Amino acid sequence: MTPSQPDYSGPVEIAKDIYWVGNRTEKNFESNAYLRIFRGNGKQFNLLIDPGPSPDFNIIAEKIEQVLGADYHLDLVYLNHQDPDVCINTVYFQRHFPKLQIVTSEDTWRLVRFYGLKEKQFIATENFKTGKIKVKTGHQLRLIPTPYAHFRGACALYDEEQKVLFTGDLFGGLTETADLYAEKDYWEGIKTFHQIYMPTNLALKKAVQDFRQQVGEMQIIASQHGKIIREDLIDYFMDKLESLPVGLDLKNESRIIIENHIKAFNDILDNIEKTVDPSIVSTLLDSFKSDGSFPNNFVIKNNRIYSLKVAVDGAFEMFFSELCNILTPEQKPAVRTIIINSLADWNIATETPCPEDSDSHQENTSAEDMLEEGQNEPPPAGDAPLDFEKKELDNLLDDLMGD
Template identity: 25%
Template sequence: MNQITSITDNIYWIGVNDRETELFEALWPLPKGVAYNSYLIDGEKVAIVDTVKNSYINSYLRNIKGVIGDRPIDYLIINHMEPDHSGSIKAIKNEYPNIKIVGNKKTLNFVEGFYGIKDGFHEVKDGDILDLGGRQLKFYLTPMVHWPETMMTYDQQDKVLFSGDAFGGFGNLDGGIFDDELNIEFYEDEISRYFTNIVGKYGPMVLRAISKLEEVDIQTICSAHGPIWRSNPQYIIDKYVKWSNQEAEDGVVIAYGSMYSNTEKMVEATARQLAKEGIKNIRVYNVSKTHMSYIINDVWRYKGLILASCTYNTGVFPLMDNLLRFLENKKIKNKTLGLIGSYSWSGESRDRLKDFAAQINCEPVHPIIEMKCAPTEKEFDDCAILAKKVAEGIKE
């Protein structure tokens, strides 16, 4: 059975669900899977927008032929060259040797680099229009959302925006593919985790792209991952604006690394005091147990961040260091930040935590706690003070 869904009279979803891959980009867990969305525009001339991961080529080709039969494809439009979307380009080119591959100059360089294809290109620039015969597609270059070649394609007749990775999300499309067919609450965490893990670093570029589209009448958003937004496309646009601006909610994430529970004891005391100060959204994560993907998502969501780490082999606990490096890379900002370091005979954990604060240009609240061996009443008192000041910073 072909998995084909009509979006409009002439536009079809021909994508696939991936229920097998465990780690997206070999990094990010996919407990609910992920969809690779590809679209076919069936007009006087036929165009495909993006392809799918190469492990799904056979079912993908069946989907295409389920719409157009033995007719040729005139254009393959590439909004984004990451292989989860471009992986079937070579197979499409082999099946339809006369197809024109549409992309901007940087796209076409990637096509040759990844797949060795050197001809059959149709280069477009920002604002260019491609006529499919009574149907015009307009191209908007959106570099660094989230690769240098990314662009968006707008169908001027049906007012459909093919947005590439922007406005996407993790999660399979289980039967329904449209926002009004799905329980969006079920997908919300996966949509935000997709943004914070994949796109969030490029928030300023996302805002620039959204600004470029302000005057465009967008009735439907067809992203390369996740639901198709036809009933309320403004919902996901507003979410992306909020997340790109790092507009956070009241709450605190406490992420900690503790080998023998002494650092954990201070975390428990700090969390309890935060609750006494009226903070209701408190998320405590052990970096040895919870994948950083979920920690990053909540760090993005909440105003407060407390990092607590033991020292390990004259450095910060390795899994904490991993989290710190990713948060630095994601350009986290505007946090009310608390730091707790611990050590037995070498105190570099606090040094790395302080370096993290400097890297994200965030002045930590005081006291910056450093505990030797096991916590005493003094350290527990300091935890109470720290929690109080973090709570005050959030409420301000």
């Protein structure tokens, strides 16, 4: 996070002759669009990558005009896959530029043609037999299919000169801050987005392996949602993404464990409501309501959590980090006791459920007493089938327990 709010009202040159021309809505789920200008051999060739959703059209068009001037011309649109948030503005741009051509995969074309795009101006990625688009300026773009990530015809685009990889939805994510560039904490947003929209880890693994094999030196990952990833964090995010369970993988999570977590969350809510302050519960549940740009991570019915849309570990982190933000220092000791009891009741073990701190000995002996009674024993092997990132949970609980 930067101390002052960055200004994204204009285009941002993310690499030489590559501009971010997207919109920022300050919702959790932002869309990106990119303009690439090729210059060479006495020619100029303008490419728009993933032209975006219709509410962003005016802003995208204005930003392109700021880069190219009022009498600009677009030559080509590249579409990663068929979703309207990626493609629909192509229709409006094609009305302005009747000769505008479209490169996308055959699978994607079979669907995007129903938006009303011109068939004669479609060029299939499969037609480039070398897997590369050779632009008349002398530049080259490499086509890297990413099947089932998330559409079977999805295809990433790699700019060989500027070493920028345009990945569509891959590496897209929810955002907490307006910053265009990712820091490590962007991972939580990537994780949630991929767990909901990507069908299986196999697809992620294949895509990441192919990126590694085919574009070893990439300097920027430019996805269609969220933040742009710079060179120093590319390996960090690729390593995490290729081992992330998503979509159908999560259906293997034990039903009992999911239900136990939901029951523990709701016990915590019941007890906070009864013994601490009911407004904490309503504020917490309100914070889980999506701003409409993305599905809710928790399904809430009758003021309690009914089901989870994300993996249990992600839900756990979200629940406690939001709760932590809401509590006053005075409320924390009482809530800490409630949490320890409820997690123990539902056999939810973290490595250190209640880290000791100097204040807790004096202020809240009852919480410590409960731990003495055996709640802090490590779970037997096999009792924790979920891959909790224990350090992160410890930090989270540290934060919650601290004053």
